[in-house]
Amino acid sequence: MSADPKPLIAVEGLCKVWPNGGEALRDITLDLPSAPQFLSLVGPSGCGKSTLLRLIAGLERPTRGTISWPAAAAPAIGYVFQEPTLMPWATVFDNVYLPFKIAGVSRRAARDAIMEALRGVHLEDAAGRYPRELSGGMKMRVSVARALAPRPKILLMDEPFAALDEITRLKLNNDLLALWEALSMTVIFVTHSVFESVYLSNRIIVMAARPGRIAADLAIEAPYPRDEAFRASALYTDACVQVSAALKQAMGEAP
Amino acid sequence: MRRMVEAAAPYLFGLAALAAWEIAVRLTHTPPFILPGPLAVGAALVQDFPRLFPALVFTVGVTVSAFLASASLGLLLALIMTSSRWMERSLFPYAVILQVTPVVAIAPLIIIWVKDTRLSLLICAWLVAFFPVVSNASVGLRSADPNLVSLFKLYGASPLQAMVWLRLPSAAPFYLAGLRIAGGLSLIGAVVAEFVAGSGGDRSGLAALILEAGYRLNMPRMFAALLLISIVGVLMYALLARLTALVLRNWAPTK
Numbered sequence: 001m002s003a004d005p006k007p008l009i010a011v012e013g014l015c016k017v018w019p020n021g022g023e024a025l026r027d028i029t030l031d032l033p034s035a036p037q038f039l040s041l042v043g044p045s046g047c048g049k050s051t052l053l054r055l056i057a058g059l060e061r062p063t064r065g066t067i068s069w070p071a072a073a074a075p076a077i078g079y080v081f082q083e084p085t086l087m088p089w090a091t092v093f094d095n096v097y098l099p100f101k102i103a104g105v106s107r108r109a110a111r112d113a114i115m116e117a118l119r120g121v122h123l124e125d126a127a128g129r130y131p132r133e134l135s136g137g138m139k140m141r142v143s144v145a146r147a148l149a150p151r152p153k154i155l156l157m158d159e160p161f162a163a164l165d166e167i168t169r170l171k172l173n174n175d176l177l178a179l180w181e182a183l184s185m186t187v188i189f190v191t192h193s194v195f196e197s198v199y200l201s202n203r204i205i206v207m208a209a210r211p212g213r214i215a216a217d218l219a220i221e222a223p224y225p226r227d228e229a230f231r232a233s234a235l236y237t238d239a240c241v242q243v244s245a246a247l248k249q250a251m252g253e254a255p
Numbered sequence: 256m257r258r259m260v261e262a263a264a265p266y267l268f269g270l271a272a273l274a275a276w277e278i279a280v281r282l283t284h285t286p287p288f289i290l291p292g293p294l295a296v297g298a299a300l301v302q303d304f305p306r307l308f309p310a311l312v313f314t315v316g317v318t319v320s321a322f323l324a325s326a327s328l329g330l331l332l333a334l335i336m337t338s339s340r341w342m343e344r345s346l347f348p349y350a351v352i353l354q355v356t357p358v359v360a361i362a363p364l365i366i367i368w369v370k371d372t373r374l375s376l377l378i379c380a381w382l383v384a385f386f387p388v389v390s391n392a393s394v395g396l397r398s399a400d401p402n403l404v405s406l407f408k409l410y411g412a413s414p415l416q417a418m419v420w421l422r423l424p425s426a427a428p429f430y431l432a433g434l435r436i437a438g439g440l441s442l443i444g445a446v447v448a449e450f451v452a453g454s455g456g457d458r459s460g461l462a463a464l465i466l467e468a469g470y471r472l473n474m475p476r477m478f479a480a481l482l483l484i485s486i487v488g489v490l491m492y493a494l495l496a497r498l499t500a501l502v503l504r505n506w507a508p509t510k
Contacts, residue, residue, distance in 0.1 A: 054405070057405075057409055058408075058409070059405050059408060059409060077409060079405070079406060079409055081402045081405075081406075083400075083402060085400060085402040085403055085406065087403065087421070087424065088505065088506045089424045089427070089505055089506065098406070098410070098420075099410045101420065102407065102410040102411065102412045102416055102420075103410065103411075130505040132505065132506065
């Protein structure tokens with residue numbers, strides 16, 4: 001990966017120590033190529049997956065080490081949290097409008113981008129509704145639409161579908177893959193689930209806990225588009241076994 | 256049918272209690288200067304209306320002004336206190352001191368210092384009512400979803416944008432709960448202050464009228480004034496509950 005002359009993100013010797021002395025991340029070094037990648041971060045609780053995501057987003061400052069953007073200075077970032085994180089007082093449209101509103105773009109000028117993002121998550125008919133009227137899966141879709149509407153170069157997702165039921169999660173996984181292929185962006189996807197990570201990603205980073213560090217960096221070679229048939233393929237099963245083994249090893253290493 | 260009975264139950268109970276009261280007063284020949292029957296109170300309400308109405312207007316005027324002052328200054332103070340830890344540390348203890356000092360104890364001072372009776376009463380009522388607004392609004396301004404705070408930061412929102420589009424709306428349910436308490440307290444503050452001020456001049460309110468009626472053993476008039484005070488309190492509460500429901504109609508039922 002480091003052969004890429006101009007990676008999208010270059011993470012160098014990143015460390016994060018909390019004020020209470022807890023070591024969240026130790027010496028993370030990682031390059032993301034400028035070509036769109038679907039990267040999953042898998043690891044046990046407390047391995048610093050979410051912290052790494054927040055550092056990349058600039059929401060936390062590293063204790064040591066650097067995060068740089070060699071390919072293009074500070075590209076637009078989208079962020080999806082584990083909870084839908086919608087404003088209950090605003091309609092679906094106004095929730096998706098938020099990034100534009102902060103940037104000073106008028107509702108009129110943002111309208112097409114918002115409606116396109118809502119179409120992308122199959123919620124174009126719900127633009128006028130309020131979050132309380134939506135199901136958990138629909139709220140999550142709004143959250144994804146809000147992150148995608150400004151067309152980010154990189155989308156950070158922190159266990160976005162963990163709280164959803166299995167059927168909704170599988171559906172959203174497929175929708176997310178379709179959007180990723182259509183929009184040519186890099187996704188960094190934090191998940192607990194080996195199966196979810198293998199189904200979605202072309203690269204999986206397995207992390208170990210206490211302190212959080214990279215235990216394995218695996219490529220998933222299966223081609224896109226992927227569909228339910230992929231789940232039955234030998235490639236999928238092999239990859240799951242490989243990732244599970246790496247995860248087991250990473251957890252065994254933890255003291 | 257059952258639902259109708261249920262809806263009518265409180266009215267029926269009220270009527271029955273009034274009837275029992277009237278009957279008891281008549282059977283025991285209780286003199287009206289000890290306890291007037293409801294019919295005598297009703298008669299006083301009608302007969303004394305020319306005296307009661309200006310008093311009502313006066314008390315409502317003080318109550319509503321004190322409430323509006325609490326609502327606006329309380330929010331302003333909460334905004335100042337939540338803007339910095341230093342401000343909160345400096346101001347909050349004094350807000351607490353003002354709150355825990357019984358208004359009856361400060362009222363004589365204020366009434367001596369402030370020449371205008373109306374203004375002195377307003378200050379007393381404000382002192383009683385503003386604290387729940389300040390403390391609720393402060394909690395509310397800090398209650399914004401931390402993920403939404405992160406999102407505002409990610410999109411580079413200014414402090415003012417975060418205040419207007421995130422912190423103020425997040426505070427609304429708390430602020431409105433504070434207003435509901437402040438509504439009742441404004442009335443209590445106004446009435447207590449009037450009692451302390453005594454019946455002064457022609458610009459006096461319902462509490463002053465109660466005092467005066469008490470000196471003259473005019474119990475029906477006293478009850479009539481008392482009834483009006485209760486009605487004002489109930490109306491304040493009902494109006495504020497209505498306002499809350501209106502503002503929060505799009506909020507999720509919980510949270």
